[in-house]
Amino acid sequence: MRHRLSALQLAPDSLGFALDAAAQAVNAVRAGASLPAVLADITGGDKMAAARGAVQDIAYRAMRVLATADALLARSVRKPPPPQVDGVLVCAFALLLNSSGAITERAPEHAYSDFTVVDQAVSAVAARRETAFAKGLVNAVLRNFLRSRDTLLAEAQQDPTARWNYPQWWIDAVRAAWPDDWEAVLAAGNTRAPLTLRVNRRRTTANDYLRVLNEAGIGGSLAGAEVPDAIVLTRPVPVDRLPGFFDGIVSVQDSGAQRAALLLGATDGMRVLDACAAPGGKTGHLLECADLDLVALESSAERAPRITENLRRLQLEALVKIGDAAHPNYWWDGKPFDRVLADVPCSASGIVRRHPDIRWLRRASDIAALAAEQQRILEALWKLVAPGGEFLYVTCSIFPEEGEDQARWFEGVQPDAVRLDAPGQMLPSVAAARTGSAVTGSGSNHDGFFYARFLKR
Numbered sequence: 001m002r003h004r005l006s007a008l009q010l011a012p013d014s015l016g017f018a019l020d021a022a023a024q025a026v027n028a029v030r031a032g033a034s035l036p037a038v039l040a041d042i043t044g045g046d047k048m049a050a051a052r053g054a055v056q057d058i059a060y061r062a063m064r065v066l067a068t069a070d071a072l073l074a075r076s077v078r079k080p081p082p083p084q085v086d087g088v089l090v091c092a093f094a095l096l097l098n099s100s101g102a103i104t105e106r107a108p109e110h111a112y113s114d115f116t117v118v119d120q121a122v123s124a125v126a127a128r129r130e131t132a133f134a135k136g137l138v139n140a141v142l143r144n145f146l147r148s149r150d151t152l153l154a155e156a157q158q159d160p161t162a163r164w165n166y167p168q169w170w171i172d173a174v175r176a177a178w179p180d181d182w183e184a185v186l187a188a189g190n191t192r193a194p195l196t197l198r199v200n201r202r203r204t205t206a207n208d209y210l211r212v213l214n215e216a217g218i219g220g221s222l223a224g225a226e227v228p229d230a231i232v233l234t235r236p237v238p239v240d241r242l243p244g245f246f247d248g249i250v251s252v253q254d255s256g257a258q259r260a261a262l263l264l265g266a267t268d269g270m271r272v273l274d275a276c277a278a279p280g281g282k283t284g285h286l287l288e289c290a291d292l293d294l295v296a297l298e299s300s301a302e303r304a305p306r307i308t309e310n311l312r313r314l315q316l317e318a319l320v321k322i323g324d325a326a327h328p329n330y331w332w333d334g335k336p337f338d339r340v341l342a343d344v345p346c347s348a349s350g351i352v353r354r355h356p357d358i359r360w361l362r363r364a365s366d367i368a369a370l371a372a373e374q375q376r377i378l379e380a381l382w383k384l385v386a387p388g389g390e391f392l393y394v395t396c397s398i399f400p401e402e403g404e405d406q407a408r409w410f411e412g413v414q415p416d417a418v419r420l421d422a423p424g425q426m427l428p429s430v431a432a433a434r435t436g437s438a439v440t441g442s443g444s445n446h447d448g449f450f451y452a453r454f455l456k457r
């Protein structure tokens, strides 16, 4: 879906142009498409270069306030406007909500005044023949919001979906799972994730690389003792500004994800299976940590080449295979593995701060379907672990159906499995992390993950 430019009489570097394109992206997500894929399509051409950053920024912001914007709009109009007008209004609300401090997000990189947002939203609808009729409506709705912002927002946010900006089923599920932390978990998912780096320990140390970053004028700090290779940047920068990125000195990876290779504890010479491997983030870390005979398995032929590309940049090697982890007969050579990492497909509910569209794309029924698939993968892979070998089950989910429930089920059905120490449920980020029972977290800034580790007797 390319951005429909032809009818548009707006400069590509104007906010109106970006609002028009971001509105199309928002509507594509409403129709079920994933935001990164839509943005790649819409902002792909050369003509979009000037607008790309702004379109992306606005569309991501809109995902984090979609239900608030919908509720504000429903209160402002008698009948719903056509999708493109609706989309422009939602994107304009996203910028105005940010500037009002009504939501917990940093100001846009290019902060716009309220006046500019309204003016450019009007220009965006005026620039298309089919939406030009709505100029007055857009102007009136946004000005009315600015006049009575606090009252309108308080009224709209009476509805929990508009208050939290998640579907009701998601709010209910988080509340049921984490009765003491549900608000912090939902709020954490509405923040912007930091850019976290993983330093290639074969080539340098986190401390030394931090100095290199500082010399390049890039601020950052060590993420914590549990993740010795991780550096959290003070402000995100494009990867091409990271010294040595293209030479494999450093990679981008959330600090929660960096626990995987360390927990698996593979040592030189071990035969290791990384069973759901693309794009190869954890594969790379495993190989940075030890010399391994590593098979990286991935079911998607489209995604598998990304493993090879990532390893090439890191100057590391694995045997990349395309196959289904639930059906090893098609790809396994029969030789058992000393370590198996199963980073299974899941709801991705732990990484919504990086992928804020996920909450609008998932359905409640997806969780049971994913849990069933995870069990198929777990059962099949366990047979591949050598006696005395270890198995690490990972999801980037915050739902117990994909986490602790699965670990307990697994212990129940596999008499030769001994559960070892592992973080269990790591709730995403900051205040959400809580110690005790199955929930751990150092308070550092990470996404939501679940880790369970098993030894094969």
Ligand SMILES: C[S@@+](CC[C@H](N)C(=O)[O-])C[C@H]1O[C@@H](n2cnc3c(N)ncnc32)[C@H](O)[C@@H]1O
Binding pocket: 257, 275, 276, 277, 278, 279, 280, 281, 282, 283, 297, 298, 299, 300, 303, 323, 324, 325, 326, 343, 344, 345, 346, 377
């Ligand atoms: C959570 S992602 C893995 C992320 C990866 N481990 C990393 O750290 O970069 C899950 C991956 O598993 C793949 N996948 C899904 N079902 C699979 C299956 N049955 N067998 C193998 N791979 C599968 C998906 O295509 C996806 O690339």
